[in-house]
Amino acid sequence: MDLELRHLKTIRAIADAGSLTKAATALGLAQPALSAQLKRIERALGGELFERGRQGVRATALGEFVLARARVVLPAVSGLREEALRFGREWADGTGFRLGATHGPLLGALVDRLAAAHPGAPVTTHTSWSEREIASRTADGRLDFALVGACGASPPPQSELLVWREVARDPVFVMLPTGHPLAACREIDLAGLADEAWTDVPGDGCFADCFTAACARAGFTPSSVYETDVASCVHLVQVGRAVGLCRATFPPTPGLVTRPLAGSPLYWRHLLGWHPEAPARDRAAAVFTQARAAHAEAAARSESYTAWLAEPSRAITPGAGVS
Incomplete structure (x- = not known):
């Protein structure tokens, strides 16, 4: 028994x-x-x-x-x-928020803002390195909203089923240890990092191919790229084992600096997606507004990104960069 x-x-x-x-x-x-x-x-x-x-x-x-x-x-x-x-x-009353996200910089801030704006409403999260998984879960109703990224002008996953709105677009910056010879530069030519090993978080979009193509245009092939989680990327940069690729909104972190790449050869679009027929559609505008505010806060915390944004010639226009 x-x-x-x-x-x-x-x-x-x-x-x-x-x-x-x-x-x-x-x-x-x-x-x-x-x-x-x-x-x-x-x-x-x-x-x-x-x-x-x-x-x-x-x-x-x-x-x-x-x-x-x-x-x-x-x-x-x-x-x-x-x-x-x-x-x-x-959930039946449509008061909760089921969020899915890749390991980007905005999820924590979005959760905080939604919890503050909607006290008592449940907010749950699911994270994955796979943009396709997050989009699939949103398309079949297991998540209400997908917060993912897309490289350059590449289309987001499940674009035939989901509504996608661009929260923001950022240049891709490089992370360097504070003792790196180029750490004091305001911006860095990609070619100047030809001899470095690199680190980045994994994904199933086209970013790895776009990075390889950008390096080829700069005249080199990366010697090695460590694809790993964010904490490990940060550690590899801090100890001087590699330089890292990151969104411009990457938060201030001891032992490293972030710097823009000259000419902005790569950029990243932050996207919010939802199913147009799901109950969550009525809350999409509110979630989108909170996501944009979360991005603005993240950008303001980065001194290097704030300085980059202050120069109008640096602004990213739709369709620019690598796709």
């Missing part, structure tokens, strides 16, 4: 009542049926849970052990049920 929650409730009822007869009454069972059930539970747990006597029942050492666990598990399950019902009602 598999132990079930109802069995724990039975054990607790017997302990609270102090006798099988009183427990049977409380549970709406005949006393012989409760006795038979208790025996099955005890066989499943490997020993007697109660000592029977003229004064009723008293928990054995094993019974006390099981009761202690039951008094933790049963309230937890009850709380889970209540929270799940509330959560389900809120």
Whole structure:
């Protein structure tokens, strides 16, 4: 017999009542049926849970052990049920936000802004290095909104099913350790980094091909590119093992600096997507506004990006860069 929650409730009822007869009454069972059930539970747990006597029942050492666990598990399950019902009602009412995102710089800020603007509304997140996975989950209703990036002018995934709006577009910057010979430069020619190893986060878009093409135009082929998570990219740059590619909004980080590449050979578009027939469509404008505000805040925190934006000749126009 598999132990079930109802069995724990039975054990607790017997302990609270102090006798099988009183427990049977409380549970709406005949006393012989409760006795038979208790025996099955005890066989499943490997020993007697109660000592029977003229004064009723008293928990054995094993019974006390099981009761202690039951008094933790049963309230937890009850709380889970209540929270799940509330959560389900809120989703049904269209008040929650299920966000999917790649490992970009905006998700945390967007969650914070939505939670502040909609107190009590559930906000959940799903992250993946795959833009296609995030878009697929949004297309089939498992997510409400997709916050992903696209390289240059390349189309976003699932563009035939989802509505996409451009939150912002940024030049791609380079991360250097603070001690790098070029760290003091205002901008860096890509060709000046020809002898470096590189690091970047993985993705299933065209960015890797676009980077290789940009390097070829600069006259070199990258010697190696470490594709790994953001924390590992930062570590590799900090210790001087590689230079990194990053969005211009990359936050200030000890041990490294971010610098623009001369001529902005690469740029990145931040995109918000949703299904046009999903209930979430009514909240798309609000989420889009919060995403743009999150991007503006991220840009303002980057001194190098703020300086870059201050020069009108640096502005990115739609269709520029590598696609």
